[in-house]
Amino acid sequence: MxxxxxxxxxxxxxxxxxxxxxxxxxxxxxxxxxxxxxxxxxxxxxxxxxxxxxxxxxxxxxxxxxxxxxxxxxxxxxxxxxxxxxxxxxxxxxxxxxxxxxxxxxxxxxxxxxQQDCDLTYRELTINLNYPDHESILRAFTRFTFELHEKSIHFLDHSPGNTLIELNKGDYKFYLVDLNRMAFKPLDFKTRVKNFAKLTIHKSMIEVMSDEYAKCTGKDYNEIFNVMWEETQAFQAKYHNKQRLKKRLKFWKRM
Incomplete structure (x- = not known):
C-alpha cells in the first residue's frame, strides 16, 4: 500500500x-x-x-x-x-x-x-425557533453567506451541520466544516440564492434570510424570497423522493 x-x-x-x-x-x-x-x-x-x-x-x-x-x-x-x-x-x-x-x-x-469548539451549529436554529437571539444570529449568518458569495466561494454542502457558530457576545463567528465540495468562481444571482436551499424547511427562516440577503444585495425582497422558497421546496421534494427510493431498495434486498 x-x-x-x-x-x-x-x-x-x-x-x-x-x-x-x-x-x-x-x-x-x-x-x-x-x-x-x-x-x-x-x-x-x-x-x-x-x-x-x-x-x-x-x-x-x-x-x-x-x-x-x-x-x-x-x-x-x-x-x-x-x-x-x-x-x-x-x-x-x-x-x-x-x-x-x-x-x-x-x-x-x-x-x-x-478541533474547533463552538456554541452551536446552524442546525440548532432549525430545531429551536425560540433559541435566544435567533433572528439576530440568522441575519448574521445570512451576511456571512453573502460574504462567501462576494468572494466567489460556492459552498456546495451549505447544510445545517456544516457551519459552526461562536456567539462571541453577539459578535458572531462562523466556521465552515466538511469542505470537500466547494467551487471558487463568480456566482450568478440564482446560484447565490439557491445556495440557501439545503438549510431549513421553515418558511419563517426563509423570510428572514431573504430579507437580510435583499439588504446585502440591494435586490428586491420578493424576487429573492420567491427563488429561495421555490428552491428549498424543490430540494426537500428531491430529498424525500431519494429517501423513499432507499427504503424500497433496502426492502427488496431483505426479500
Missing amino acids: KIKKAIHNSFKIHSNFLDNIILNFDTKGETYGNQDRNSLKLFDLEGKSINVKSFRVPNIINQIAYKFFRKSKAHRSFEYANKLLELGVETPQPIAYYEFTTPFLFKNSFYISE
Whole structure:
C-alpha cells in the first residue's frame, strides 16, 4: 500500500506523531460525533485537540476515479481549508491529509484539522425557533453567506451541520466544516440564492434570510424570497423522493 501525505508547514515538526495516529487510527483516539458515513476521532497534540476524519473506502468506480482522475475528499478538504483561510473565511486550522492507494486503486484517506469548539451549529436554529437571539444570529449568518458569495466561494454542502457558530457576545463567528465540495468562481444571482436551499424547511427562516440577503444585495425582497422558497421546496421534494427510493431498495434486498 502506497501512502501519500501533505502536512501544513506549521505542523511538519509533528510529522512522526501524525504518521503514528494515522497508522494506528483503528486502535487509538477518542471517537467523536456521528460515525454513520465516515469515522471521526480526536487526539491530543501537546495539549491541543486535533480532529481526524477517516473517509470510508469508496465504491470501485470512485476508487479508479480518485486514483487517476480526481482529487480525494481528504485532499480537497485540506486544499479548500487553506484557500478559505487565505480568503479570510474561518474554518478549523488544516493540519494534513493522508491517502492510501494500490497501483491501480484508491483506498482510504484521512483529513486532519484542529478541533474547533463552538456554541452551536446552524442546525440548532432549525430545531429551536425560540433559541435566544435567533433572528439576530440568522441575519448574521445570512451576511456571512453573502460574504462567501462576494468572494466567489460556492459552498456546495451549505447544510445545517456544516457551519459552526461562536456567539462571541453577539459578535458572531462562523466556521465552515466538511469542505470537500466547494467551487471558487463568480456566482450568478440564482446560484447565490439557491445556495440557501439545503438549510431549513421553515418558511419563517426563509423570510428572514431573504430579507437580510435583499439588504446585502440591494435586490428586491420578493424576487429573492420567491427563488429561495421555490428552491428549498424543490430540494426537500428531491430529498424525500431519494429517501423513499432507499427504503424500497433496502426492502427488496431483505426479500
